Amino acid sequence: IPVDLFDLVVFGGTGDLARRKILPALFKRFCSGQMADGARLIGASRRDWSDADYREFVRKSLSEFAGELALDRSLVETFCRCVHYVSVDANGPRGWDELSGLMVADRVRAFYFSVDPGLFSGLSMRLQDHELMNEQSRVVVEKPFGHDLETAQALNAELAQHFDESQIYRIDHYLGKETVQNLMAVRFGNMLFEPLWNAQYIDHIQITVAETVGVDGRGEYYESAGAMRDMVQNHLMQLLCLIAMEPPTFFDPDAVRDEKLKVIRALSNVEPHHIVRGQYTAADGATSYREDVDNPRSRTESFIALKCHLNNWRWAGTPFYLRTGKRMSERDSEITVVFKETPHAIFGQEAGRHNNELTIQLQPDEGITLGVTIKDPGPGGMRLVDVPLDMSFAEALGPSADSPDAYERLIMDVIRGDQTLFMRNDEVEAAWAWTDPIIRGWQARGDAPKPYDSYSAGPDDATMMIRRDGREWRGVI
Ligand code: NAD
Numbered sequence: 140i141p142v143d144l145f146d147l148v149v150f151g152g153t154g155d156l157a158r159r160k161i162l163p164a165l166f167k168r169f170c171s172g173q174m175a176d177g178a179r180l181i182g183a184s185r186r187d188w189s190d191a192d193y194r195e196f197v198r199k200s201l202s203e204f205a206g207e208l209a210l211d212r213s214l215v216e217t218f219c220r221c222v223h224y225v226s227v228d229a230n231g232p233r234g235w236d237e238l239s240g241l242m243v244a245d246r247v248r249a250f251y252f253s254v255d256p257g258l259f260s261g262l263s264m265r266l267q268d269h270e271l272m273n274e275q276s277r278v279v280v281e282k283p284f285g286h287d288l289e290t291a292q293a294l295n296a297e298l299a300q301h302f303d304e305s306q307i308y309r310i311d312h313y314l315g316k317e318t319v320q321n322l323m324a325v326r327f328g329n330m331l332f333e334p335l336w337n338a339q340y341i342d343h344i345q346i347t348v349a350e351t352v353g354v355d356g357r358g359e360y361y362e363s364a365g366a367m368r369d370m371v372q373n374h375l376m377q378l379l380c381l382i383a384m385e386p387p388t389f390f391d392p393d394a395v396r397d398e399k400l401k402v403i404r405a406l407s408n409v410e411p412h413h414i415v416r417g418q419y420t421a422a423d424g425a426t427s428y429r430e431d432v433d434n435p436r437s438r439t440e441s442f443i444a445l446k447c448h449l450n451n452w453r454w455a456g457t458p459f460y461l462r463t464g465k466r467m468s469e470r471d472s473e474i475t476v477v478f479k480e481t482p483h484a485i486f487g488q489e490a491g492r493h494n495n496e497l498t499i500q501l502q503p504d505e506g507i508t509l510g511v512t513i514k515d516p517g518p519g520g521m522r523l524v525d526v527p528l529d530m531s532f533a534e535a536l537g538p539s540a541d542s543p544d545a546y547e548r549l550i551m552d553v554i555r556g557d558q559t560l561f562m563r564n565d566e567v568e569a570a571w572a573w574t575d576p577i578i579r580g581w582q583a584r585g586d587a588p589k590p591y592d593s594y595s596a597g598p599d600d601a602t603m604m605i606r607r608d609g610r611e612w613r614g615v616i
Contacts, residue, residue, distance in 0.1 A: 285567070
């Protein structure tokens with residue numbers, strides 16, 4: 140079903156994010172018929188380009204990042220006819236009258252700030268000065284949303300001067316993943332799980348987001364951020380919220396975000412011995428983190444594992460283990476909910492004891508698996524084994540279940556005006572309010588990250604941290 144007629148203006152339309160994610164996502168939605176006739180994509184950047192130059196940039200981006208659909212030249216050319224370009228300066232007058240002249244009344248306007256956050260203020264001011272915002276206008280902002288609580292508050296205050304909160308869409312692309320939304324469907328659409336979804340039946344929950352890549356040309360940014368700011372404060376926190384939140388009354392943006400906010404506010408401070416920071420070293424022909432960021436004395440973490448608790452009725456006593464890192468042995472993002480053992484082993488100790496586990500896999504493939512215990516087949520007596528009950532979406536739902544990219548979903552939500560999967564100002568600030576003292580803590584203690592080999596499981600201390608509790612990390616790492 141096509142969404143309402145729209146103009147999507149991408150500030151930073153010639154940048155890396157636009158090229159790799161935004162343009163291919165919009166093209167795929169166009170191919171699936173969601174872009175109504177007349178809807179437009181307007182690239183807006185500093186480069187002095189014409190429409191024709193930008194269309195060439197779009198063609199290249201699609202051929203590289205839009206998969207097989209981009210082989211259909213007539214589709215690509217029809218899409219390119221919806222593409223325009225304006226050369227604008229976020230910090231000066233150039234291009235704004237032209238952009239203003241290009242706008243058409245009576246359609247949704249979405250302004251995507253795919254630029255450095257330092258430019259948000261200039262863009263917001265000029266959008267307002269040129270009266271480009273109307274009732275149907277939205278702005279989309281990318282991470283990083285602040286560097287700490289103070290900068291996030293300043294950014295929120297800046298945006299609030301120009302836009303209503305209902306017009307601001309803070310993207311966390313993890314929330315656009317099909318499986319993440321399915322996590323809510325599984326929890327709140329089935330009777331099976333919710334009665335067990337608490338400290339009484341759940342032993343602990345793990346969230347792992349492991350990447351094999353290093354800092355890859357983003358060294359300068361990463362060096363000032365580290366894994367805690369780059370991944371935990373936003374992506375892992377959002378996953379934690381969805382897994383731990385109370386059922387909202389409705390599937391409504393503010394009802395969902397109110398519940399997520401309560402989770403963040405219930406997070407306890409993290410004890411220093413429940414934090415392991417790591418930094419990758421050269422191995423297997425790969426460079427070290429310090430070489431990648433060109434700082435031989437860097438103390439920034441490219442890996443972090445931590446154990447935290449939620450101070451609320453549902454989760455009292457249940458540990459949440461989070462870990463994320465770069466240059467790990469596998470690319471693997473998953474959430475594992477480990478249930479408690481049965482209270483009594485009726486088959487005797489020799490049959491084995493097992494925990495049920497619900498695994499929500501986000502990368503490389505998406506799917507949900509429930510591990511259940513059954514009898515080991517054969518005449519060997521009553522021995523127990525775990526088998527997976529799989530919900531691989533591609534298999535369960537057929538070819539149409541091809542998961543759309545997170546950006547496809549999120550951009551269409553912006554046009555539809557649905558903020559459910561976007562972070563609200565108070566959520567972002569609460570997440571920083573939890574993150575800041577943890578970072579200040581290790582800075583005050585002068586803790587250095589532990590070295591770990593590139594393409595490994597991270598520092599041994601992370602394994603030891605969870606083993607001390609009699610538990611093991613799940614997943615392939
Ligand atoms: P980039 O450096 O590749 O592109 C920046 C864009 O901003 C270019 O199009 C440039 O022309 C434009 N620009 C710079 N100064 C300008 C000015 N004064 N006026 C108008 N336009 C100007 O950056 P990117 O990698 O595309 O990232 C954009 C934003 O998205 C950043 O905030 C980044 O942190 C965030 N982000 C990027 C990625 C990614 O994968 N690249 C992922 C998550 C978040």
